[in-house]
Amino acid sequence: MMASGIRDKVAILGMGCTAFGEHWSRGADDLMVEAFEEAIVDAGIGREDIGAAWVGNALDDINVGNSALPLAHALRLQTIPVTRVENMCATGTEALRAASYAVAAGAVDIALALGVEKLKDTGYGGLPLKTKGLFNDLWMPYGSAPGTFAQLAGAYAARHGIDAGDLKRAMAHVSWKSHQNGALNAKAHLRKPVDMDKILGAPMIADPLGLFDCCGVSDGAACAIVTTPEIAASLGRQDPVLVKAIQLSASNGWELGFGEWDGSYVRNTRVAAARAYAEAGVSDPRREIALTEVHDCFSVTELVTMEDLGLSDEGRAPFDILDGRFDRGGAQPCQIDGGLKCFGHPVGASGLRMAYEVYTQLLGRAGDRQRDGVRLGLTHNLGGAPFNSVAAVSILGRG
Amino acid sequence: MPERCVSAIAGYLPLLRIDRKAASAALRWSGLGGGVGGRRAVAGWDEDALTMAVEAAREVAPLSPDRLILASTSGYFTERSQAAMAVDALALPRSIRTGDAAGSRRAGTSAMLTALEGREEWVVAAGEKRFAKAGSAQHLLFGDGAAAVRIGDEGAARLVGSASLAHDLVDIYATRDHPEPYAFEERFVRDTAAEVISAAIRSALSAAGLTAAALKAVAVAEPLPNTWPAIARALGITVPNAATLVLERVGDLGAAQPLLALAVAFAYAQPGDLVLCAGFGSGCDAMIFEVAGEVPGARAAAALLGDGVALTDYSRFLSLTGNLDLAWGMRSEFEQKTQASVLERGGRDVHGFIGGRDSLGNVQFPKTAMPVNPALSGSEALQDVRLADSTGRVISATADRLNFTPDPPFDFGLVQFDNGARVMMEFTDRPASGFAVGDRVRMRFRIKGQDTRRGFRTYFWKAAPVDRPALENG
Numbered sequence: 001m002m003a004s005g006i007r008d009k010v011a012i013l014g015m016g017c018t019a020f021g022e023h024w025s026r027g028a029d030d031l032m033v034e035a036f037e038e039a040i041v042d043a044g045i046g047r048e049d050i051g052a053a054w055v056g057n058a059l060d061d062i063n064v065g066n067s068a069l070p071l072a073h074a075l076r077l078q079t080i081p082v083t084r085v086e087n088m089c090a091t092g093t094e095a096l097r098a099a100s101y102a103v104a105a106g107a108v109d110i111a112l113a114l115g116v117e118k119l120k121d122t123g124y125g126g127l128p129l130k131t132k133g134l135f136n137d138l139w140m141p142y143g144s145a146p147g148t149f150a151q152l153a154g155a156y157a158a159r160h161g162i163d164a165g166d167l168k169r170a171m172a173h174v175s176w177k178s179h180q181n182g183a184l185n186a187k188a189h190l191r192k193p194v195d196m197d198k199i200l201g202a203p204m205i206a207d208p209l210g211l212f213d214c215c216g217v218s219d220g221a222a223c224a225i226v227t228t229p230e231i232a233a234s235l236g237r238q239d240p241v242l243v244k245a246i247q248l249s250a251s252n253g254w255e256l257g258f259g260e261w262d263g264s265y266v267r268n269t270r271v272a273a274a275r276a277y278a279e280a281g282v283s284d285p286r287r288e289i290a291l292t293e294v295h296d297c298f299s300v301t302e303l304v305t306m307e308d309l310g311l312s313d314e315g316r317a318p319f320d321i322l323d324g325r326f327d328r329g330g331a332q333p334c335q336i337d338g339g340l341k342c343f344g345h346p347v348g349a350s351g352l353r354m355a356y357e358v359y360t361q362l363l364g365r366a367g368d369r370q371r372d373g374v375r376l377g378l379t380h381n382l383g384g385a386p387f388n389s390v391a392a393v394s395i396l397g398r399g
Numbered sequence: 400m401p402e403r404c405v406s407a408i409a410g411y412l413p414l415l416r417i418d419r420k421a422a423s424a425a426l427r428w429s430g431l432g433g434g435v436g437g438r439r440a441v442a443g444w445d446e447d448a449l450t451m452a453v454e455a456a457r458e459v460a461p462l463s464p465d466r467l468i469l470a471s472t473s474g475y476f477t478e479r480s481q482a483a484m485a486v487d488a489l490a491l492p493r494s495i496r497t498g499d500a501a502g503s504r505r506a507g508t509s510a511m512l513t514a515l516e517g518r519e520e521w522v523v524a525a526g527e528k529r530f531a532k533a534g535s536a537q538h539l540l541f542g543d544g545a546a547a548v549r550i551g552d553e554g555a556a557r558l559v560g561s562a563s564l565a566h567d568l569v570d571i572y573a574t575r576d577h578p579e580p581y582a583f584e585e586r587f588v589r590d591t592a593a594e595v596i597s598a599a600i601r602s603a604l605s606a607a608g609l610t611a612a613a614l615k616a617v618a619v620a621e622p623l624p625n626t627w628p629a630i631a632r633a634l635g636i637t638v639p640n641a642a643t644l645v646l647e648r649v650g651d652l653g654a655a656q657p658l659l660a661l662a663v664a665f666a667y668a669q670p671g672d673l674v675l676c677a678g679f680g681s682g683c684d685a686m687i688f689e690v691a692g693e694v695p696g697a698r699a700a701a702a703l704l705g706d707g708v709a710l711t712d713y714s715r716f717l718s719l720t721g722n723l724d725l726a727w728g729m730r731s732e733f734e735q736k737t738q739a740s741v742l743e744r745g746g747r748d749v750h751g752f753i754g755g756r757d758s759l760g761n762v763q764f765p766k767t768a769m770p771v772n773p774a775l776s777g778s779e780a781l782q783d784v785r786l787a788d789s790t791g792r793v794i795s796a797t798a799d800r801l802n803f804t805p806d807p808p809f810d811f812g813l814v815q816f817d818n819g820a821r822v823m824m825e826f827t828d829r830p831a832s833g834f835a836v837g838d839r840v841r842m843r844f845r846i847k848g849q850d851t852r853r854g855f856r857t858y859f860w861k862a863a864p865v866d867r868p869a870l871e872n873g
Binding site for chain 2: 075122123124126129131134135137138139140142143144145147148150151153155156157158196202205206207209252254255256258259261262284387
């Protein structure tokens with residue numbers, strides 16, 4: 001029996017997002033307050049109208065603190081239920097999913113989802129190192145995030161018989177395009193265009209990913225306030241941004257431990273996308289989805305994701321990318337806000353940042369980077385590694 | 400007394416070889432480094448006396464022995480049995496008798512003598528990764544490596560005579576207060592050691608009722624290069640010393656030196672040949688074997704001397720031998736504390752690389768209550784399957800330059816085993832071109848994690864190229 005899903009049962013009343021970057025002078029609480037205050041003004045309600053809250057924070061318990069209490073403290077929430085969620089890099093979407101479920105279930109009228117991460121106090125670039133569990137540490141490699149995603153490239157090239165140099169150029173175009181977009185976004189972490197030669201000649205981080213194939217990590221927070229379409233209407237929002245779908249798929253060890261996967265794609269993205277398209281009633285995503293914000297933690301991830309979302313045929317993403325299909329002026333732009341690559345990646349906030357851009361585009365508020373006729377937009381938020389992942393796909397739209 | 404024999408022999412050498420003259424050249428300004436030619440074998444950062452001894456022992460322990468002795472003067476743990484760890488790494492029954500032999504370079508041959516004088520099936524494995532300070536003669540003289548012998552009532556090499564001398568000759572020493580070897584004058588050592596070694600060999604020949612002229616091959620560990628000629632002259636032996644070849648090609652392997660040299664001597668022996676083996680260190684052990692046929696493993700062990708990859712970077716050599724403590728940055732501060740309770744729970748499967756086969760035949764690692772096989776939906780007990788001796792191919796790979804490793808890059812990826820299992824694992828013994836999708840790999844027992852704060856290390860298996868390259872200009 002197929003569940004009816006949450007399509008059109010949840011409206012986004014307001015959103016907020018800080019600039020992402022190296023906020024040396026601001027703590028996690030400052031970032032949470034800024035994102036929240038933008039969202040609550042946008043929503044046109046008061047703090048006391050919020051019935052429940054979820055905070056997403058993925059990596060750094062030392063800095064933000066564990067449990068949901070850092071959010072309750074930062075916003076001085078008055079004894080409402082507040083919960084922390086964590087699902088690696090998919091944490092931000094996980095917070096939005098929880099808040100949306102609460103509203104769709106009728107448990108609360110208005111719910112808050114906020115993602116935050118304060119990563120630039122770790123003292124080094126990249127993600128903080130964490131144990132994988134005391135038993136797993138006895139045998140699992142301590143690979144870095146670029147190390148895990150870099151493996152997609154060789155496996156993809158082997159599966160599709162694509163020359164490593166051609167693949168590298170397509171990957172470079174992914175990053176080139178995001179730098180072009182980030183330059184136009186005042187909230188983006190990286191705002192300088194970079195030319196292809198510099199990208200292709202950058203030092204290697206994890207073969208074949210060079211420096212510009214990798215997103216950095218940032219400080220930042222993003223926030224959504226959700227309610228029912230009926231309550232939104234009562235607050236004067238006749239054509240609000242609606243949640244069309246939020247779907248999640250998680251690895252159970254199949255990729256790592258069962259001999260079927262060839263390492264060239266992310267199964268969870270495919271599963272979550274299929275479910276999201278079904279939930280949203282999307283039958284032709286290449287035509288119906290106006291733009292996407294996908295998890296471009298690494299250039300090769302975005303490349304593979306285009307196929308996993310069904311936006312390129314298998315083996316064709318490098319060519320679609322080089323043809324400009326996903327550029328700002330292309331048929332189906334991807335990362336029009338700069339993406340993880342240039343908007344930045346404060347891990348727990350990223351899923352909500354993606355939603356923020358789609359929301360902004362749907363409301364026609366995107367200024368210089370506004371696309372015409374945006375009715376449906378997609379976010380793809382991927383946690384973990386290609387071989388052990390959590391993929392979240394959400395579709396937001398109007399009408 | 401029943402006859403006792405060596406029934407199999409094996410060696411293990413790490414991948415890298417440094418040219419001693421080239422290494423000395425890096426220290427020319429100081430006048431240090433020694434003038435010996437040839438090469439020394441250099442262990443990877445993830446190898447130690449235990450891992451190398453296990454690699455050698457694997458070759459002679461396809462069937463479990465009754466007793467296992469690990470001999471080394473450089474075992475990492477001083478309170479934790481190397482032999483007990485090796486039992487798990489070799490997936491041997493925990494009921495076998497184990498022992499750790501240490502205290503002198505003679506530990507390997509002394510354990511062999513005990514085995515040869517005893518009963519039941521023994522495996523004696525010796526491994527060394529001895530620290531020596533850069534600039535000392537030992538830094539270039541020593542080599543890293545291992546060897547193992549199997550001893551029992553039957554075999555191709557029968558013991559016909561032996562002798563042992565305890566003699567507290569201090570050519571070098573190491574103590575808890577001075578862990579690196581302190582060496583005394585070379586002329587004194589050569590002259591005195593030659594007398595000790597010659598006396599032991601004479602006793603062994605006498606016990607066997609033989610004269611030195613009967614020896615067709617010898618494997619006599621020398622405390623220093625060029626000690627052998629004096630011994631040969633004193634005894635009237637004219638055949639070359641296989642240990643000299645080992646010393647020249649890969650270095651002085653300490654407790655493993657006479658064992659690997661014996662393998663080389665066996666490799667070239669003909670049926671009926673008499674072969675001498677002697678270990679030196681605080682005295683001398685001497686054994687004479689009569690070879691009845693090919694000793695299994697001997698030729699493969701001898702062939703190891705021609706394998707390897709040239710290590711040309713002196714600073715990397717310093718780093719790999721513990722002589723260069725680089726500032727690796729904050730990423731190297733990663734907490735790697737191991738809990739004994741976790742090791743107790745999972746250590747045997749991790750050290751033995753034992754996965755499980757489910758009721759539909761799929762093999763997985765590690766074993767779990769619920770099988771990974773999507774066709775199964777309930778918990779079940781999995782049947783043990785050892786993966787250490789399986790080969791596989793690389794599904795995905797990268798050379799990670801961000802993650803900390805003492806010898807970058809950090810190679811890792813997904814390995815598909817031929818028996819159906821697949822494991823995300825580290826790669827080691829990196830070929831010049833790196834690892835790529837489709838490469839064939841075999842498993843090697845290596846150090847997994849090093850807890851520098853608490854002085855502890857963990858071990859697991861890593862994927863390495865199936866074949867070792869031959870050393871160019873070797």
